[in-house]
Amino acid sequence: MKISIIGSGFSSLAASCYLAKKGYDVTIFEKNTTIGGRARQLKKEGFTFDIGPTWYWMPDVFERFFSDFGKIPSDYYQLEKLNPAYSVYFGVDDYITIEDTIEKILIAFEIEEKGSSIKLQKFIDTAKSNYDIAIKDLVYNPGVSPLELVTFQTAKKVNQFFSNIKRDVRKEFKNDRLAKILEFPVLFLGAKPSDTPSFYSFMNYADFGMGTFHPKNGMYEVILAIACLAKELGVTIKTDSPIEKIIIDNGQAKGIISKGETILSDIVLSGADYHHTETLVDKTYRQYSENYWSKKTFAPSSLLFYVGFDKKLINVNHHTLFFDVDFDIHAEAIYDNPKWPENPLFYASFPSKTDVNSAPEGQEAGIFLIPLAPGLEDTPELREAYFEKIMTRFETLTSQKIKNHIIFKESFCINDFIKDYNSYKGNAYGMANTLTQTAFLRPKLKSKKVKNLFFTGQLTVPGPGVPPSLISGKLVADLITKHHSL
Template sequence: MKKRIYIIGSGFSALAASCYLSKEGFEVVVLEKNATLGGRARQYKKDGFTFDIGPTWYWMPDVFERFFADFGKKPSDFYQLEKLDPAYQVYFGVEDSITIDGNLDTIYKTFEKEEQGSAAHLRSFMASSKSNYDIAIKDLVYKPCISPLELVTPKTVTKLNQFVSTIRKEVRRNIKSNKLIQILEFPVLFLGAKPSNTPAFYNFMNYADFGLGTWHPMGGMYKVVEGMVALAESLGVEFRTNTNVEKIQTDAANKVTGLVVNGEEIEADLVLSGADYHHTETLLNENVRQYSENYWSKKTFAPSSLLFYVAFDKKLSNVCHHTLFFDSDFDVHAKDIYDTPRWPDNPLFYASFPSMTDDSFAPEGCEAATFLIPLAPGLEDTEGLREQYFQKIIVRLEKLTNQDVQKNIIFKKSFCVNDFVEEYNSYKGNAYGLANTLFQTAFLRPKIKSNKVANLYFTGQLTVPGPGVPPALISGKIASDLITKNQ
């Protein structure tokens, strides 16, 4: 008889795990508290406009290819990918921006134009970045990180110095231009930590950026969700939406016996949670929780975000599909997130204009835009503060890109700390999970297998390997492999 496993949540890690576990012969049921599947990767649609509520960047296409290949499929069986060229644009001031092309050779020329001699340094840096990528993404991150010995291989032994140095030190070793430094440090923001606290080994993110390029799934990131759901359903996975798990029940032997779902008790052989790790443990009796509130309070969390989904009645100019606004002090904003949490006075922000690439996002002649301001988790969140910060960034957008846009806004919707808590049970409203700092890497992250409840497992951004969509897919595979091995 097949063992039944209930998966809590339907984000990328949960969807990936559901596919692998069903393939291995488990009877898989996915329980999603919200009305739509995909976890944080949902969409908001209104008046002909479409917005990806969560992730908007498609990096590391090889990870997606590896996932679908495990089932004899390709991404193209489910969605169409377009490589962005240019990949993105970075504003540093009025009429002062650098555009990163989709071609590495062109990027070398862009660096050399900005700072003489920097292209040679970038070539060396990228060689290291690719080497680390090959070690990390093709092997290291697929380990369950039960033991630190998993990280000790002939290849990683030669990289030990890169675990004690930082991204900040390595980037600034030879590059002097502050603009180029910020461009090289920017990708580690996806890992949720400051460059000064991120091990140099993580420069593999620069290969993900410059080497593999930035892509767009036509129809948006939700097309990836739809593709994974279609694959899962073809494998026999059952999905239940509007299904809130209220308690995880255990017996005297500390084994899961069932769940309380929408007020009703159901029996369970195994449970895998793709929901927020901290929240999941609050569903257990206190004596079988692995991590205390004190433990979580001392962890370095990746940022939360203030997001705006904005519809414009005209096409915007002087921006790219992905546009970064780094015209304020990066270090000051980072301090406001990680060191002394507060609302930043002059925040950096990011904007996505997918309708520049994909006509399905907005009516003809219009533009759909998503704006994101990184924030410390746990901050006060009010409608007044949201509006105050929208005015800050929209005025800067107009000034930096030399265009009037406020009078062209049809509607806007915001999403912030309170929404992350309400919609996703996110600890302190964080958006990306635990930061990948040196002491929160690999085996030092919360464990995939509970050490107190025999048949309870976790997957997603608070466990290994860490924040981001590709790591979420990998986390789902790691968790499913561990479950299969232990049965």
């Protein structure tokens, strides 16, 4: 049985492995010249940058994926646990460093605010309990029925679906700086802490309880690893192969058209942007209207810069967050009143702090990210203005001059997300995990209108992020296997 998969991001690659293992004849079609979807790589003048994800969290999800094939991650790539995991700037030379164990983090909290370590331990205990329920069990459900969420364990935590992270954190932690650090991990889920159910505190356990890792040579190594596994299992991967249309005959997917060529398939699985995929079928076969998509809460887009510096930078860690401006005002510019934020928070990653292969000797690779509302105007002038803004602040906050040490910079923003990934409104992380966009309330893995058409990735179940994308690939492969046993 032939399966055509559209896109080669984490979810598509994961799904291809599970399907090939079951004996299906699987071919992946990728529109770009390299695989990886949002997790591609940029190499320039001896520097190497991850274009997309830079955080490796939830190592157990990666381990579980590889173990399904009798493998372990270290068969393919080397992992290093970062210490410190990251630091957060609140002002000039004023930062809090998050180290690599909960014991060290408890001490850092206690130094910042007396008595806070006891509260933090209690908070993390709850977060771990949620993690055990969510990541070991709940997220491996296909989002078909509301009953998936009803278990003995979730029944005891039902109130956590109706409170939110911000309320819980602020109730316990009066120190604004500590509260911001605890609210930060849920930003990976694509919504404001005030719109994210309390149950998602499991992200805090992923952060403090499990730690932050770095695959040697960057996140792209993980893409190459899964692609290698896929090929070992017999998957064919074709790059430079954009899809023009999904062929439907009598309500049934029959194949795809790529570069004018018809490729007949028994099943079509799309890991491309969900909204875009639906534009590849005639209107009558679309499950969700433009109105539906326009009302959804999308995760932010981003303005990204990939910068080569001709010297080593000081006063920064591999991952460094800049929270020296008002988070709520920036969040408002993303979610409530979409516009370019006047004073944006930003994040910076310096992989060459850990990985000698990221930059030539004595130099530094820097990735800078500003979260933005999707769908904003994106011009070279705006990009330049914001680069200047964050570089000026960066110099002040970290007490060093860097502008005249820039060898080059490349940028990536809303227009690029649309052009390279057909991303709805140029979003970077898919659809946010709010209460009304959780589990069975997300767009479905299986088309309700077209037989043999399936979806995977950040806009469907279970949600945004790299580990959920791997899980999404497994879930859709299980669904396909269930409906089409060989």
